[in-house]
Amino acid sequence: MRVLLRNLETGTFFKTQTDWTTNADQAFDFQHHDLAVSVARELGLRNLELYVTTEDGRPISGTRL
Numbered sequence: 001m002r003v004l005l006r007n008l009e010t011g012t013f014f015k016t017q018t019d020w021t022t023n024a025d026q027a028f029d030f031q032h033h034d035l036a037v038s039v040a041r042e043l044g045l046r047n048l049e050l051y052v053t054t055e056d057g058r059p060i061s062g063t064r065l
Contacts, residue, residue, distance in 0.1 A: 001060065003030040005040055006051040008064065013051070017043055024057055040065055 004027045005014035012020035013027030021027055030036035033050055040048055052060040 002027075002053045002055065002057075003033050003036050004028070004051040004053065005030070005036050005045070005065075006049045006062070008047045008049050014045075024051070024053060037065065 002024075004024060006012070006024075007014075007020060010020065012022055013024050015021045015026060015028055030039065033052075036050055039045075048065045050063045050065055052062070054060060
């Protein structure tokens with residue numbers, strides 16, 4: 001399972017604080033939803049979705065933050 005952050009306006013995935021990607025495979029894997037939420041809060045990121053996929057990239061769920 002991979003835990004990603006996705007920008008709801010652009011559809012891009014968090015890679016680094018200054019770099020976002022359209023490719024979920026290149027996105028940073030937070031591995032745990034608690035870490036993803038913590039980083040989003042710390043960086044002041046808004047309009048995000050906690051996006052969970054299988055290891056091979058199939059979406060499992062998305063939850064608006």
